[in-house]
Amino acid sequence: MRQVEPRIHVLPIPTPFPVGPVNVYLLEGEPLTLVDAGPLTDEALEALNKGVRELGYSLADIEQLLITHAHHDHFGLAREVVERSGATVLSFRENKPPLEDFDTWWEQRVAYVAEFVVRAGAPEEALRELEVMRGYRKYATSVPEVTPLDDNDEVQMGDTTWRAIHTPGHALGHLCFYQPDCELLLSGDHLLRDITSNPVLEAPRLGMTQRPRSLVDYKRSLLGIRELEARKVFPGHGEPVYDHRALVDEILAHHEERGRLILHLLREKQRTVYELGLALFGGNLPGVELFLVMSEIIGHLDVLELECKARRLERDGRSIWTAIL
Numbered sequence: 001m002r003q004v005e006p007r008i009h010v011l012p013i014p015t016p017f018p019v020g021p022v023n024v025y026l027l028e029g030e031p032l033t034l035v036d037a038g039p040l041t042d043e044a045l046e047a048l049n050k051g052v053r054e055l056g057y058s059l060a061d062i063e064q065l066l067i068t069h070a071h072h073d074h075f076g077l078a079r080e081v082v083e084r085s086g087a088t089v090l091s092f093r094e095n096k097p098p099l100e101d102f103d104t105w106w107e108q109r110v111a112y113v114a115e116f117v118v119r120a121g122a123p124e125e126a127l128r129e130l131e132v133m134r135g136y137r138k139y140a141t142s143v144p145e146v147t148p149l150d151d152n153d154e155v156q157m158g159d160t161t162w163r164a165i166h167t168p169g170h171a172l173g174h175l176c177f178y179q180p181d182c183e184l185l186l187s188g189d190h191l192l193r194d195i196t197s198n199p200v201l202e203a204p205r206l207g208m209t210q211r212p213r214s215l216v217d218y219k220r221s222l223l224g225i226r227e228l229e230a231r232k233v234f235p236g237h238g239e240p241v242y243d244h245r246a247l248v249d250e251i252l253a254h255h256e257e258r259g260r261l262i263l264h265l266l267r268e269k270q271r272t273v274y275e276l277g278l279a280l281f282g283g284n285l286p287g288v289e290l291f292l293v294m295s296e297i298i299g300h301l302d303v304l305e306l307e308c309k310a311r312r313l314e315r316d317g318r319s320i321w322t323a324i325l
């Protein structure tokens with residue numbers, strides 16, 4: 001627990017995931033607000049309880065809970081917080097279905113990924129690896145009711161008014177929160193200093209057939225954030241960011257380079273997403289790592305396709321990618 005600005009505190013909460021602890025922020029004032037909640041584990045609940053108590057409050061005092069995105073490490077404990085406090089939960093409109101009926105949504109998502117992985121050319125064993133991902137269900141549970149936010153909505157958090165900024169990419173319904181007078185940004189997992197934020201593979205939106213192009217969205221969202229005047233950025237994991245523009249440029253350059261590498265591999269020969277994964281990251285792509293690698297590569301292929309540098313061929317139920325010379 002640490003004060004990062006007057007009346008704003010960060011509570012690092014342990015997670016069972018490779019990413020390490022997640023940052024929950026407590027904003028003092030009216031309404032007493034938490035941004036994100038941590039995963040659904042005993043250790044996380046204990047850490048959250050302790051952190052809030054050290055600041056002179058209890059979980060029962062929380063009046064409002066903002067959720068940046070519908071990933072386990074960020075909202076798993078939301079229901080627990082609501083049950084103890086009666087707090088209002090707010091998140092982006094599109095997060096209502098995953099947050100309010102998490103089990104169904106997660107099941108559908110894992111099924112979509114399994115189908116995708118087969119089309120991407122992965123062997124049968126890879127599907128067994130996805131059981132790890134299915135098992136992640138236990139780290140979150142549905143929230144009774146989510147008050148929907150839209151892009152640009154104002155939200156009173158603690159003593160100040162913040163603006164919700166829709167930043168799709170890492171997650172479809174990802175929100176950052178911006179305070180223009182103090183030039184502060186709560187960036188969730190959209191902008192992280194120490195790890196690369198993965199634009200994850202998403203199933204099509206409700207009623208749509210085309211899946212979102214996560215990396216295309218992510219790059220656009222990054223450019224949007226770059227425009228903001230931000231003195232300090234408080235991310236969902238790791239330490240604050242003081243020069244967000246340099247960091248955005250660095251991330252964009254990294255993606256540019258990766259995209260070039262993938263195009264180079266396609267110029268050598270046609271490949272499936274899985275073969276590209278093996279070429280880039282080596283022989284063994286277990287469970288969740290497989291999912292993240294697939295996500296990253298399909299993201300780059302989406303970009304290359306939009307730039308008319310690569311295209312997809314369908315052959316025997318598999319998607320094969322080829323460079324357009």
Ligand SMILES: [Zn+2]
Pocket residue numbers: 019022071073074189236237
């Ligand atoms: Zn996260």
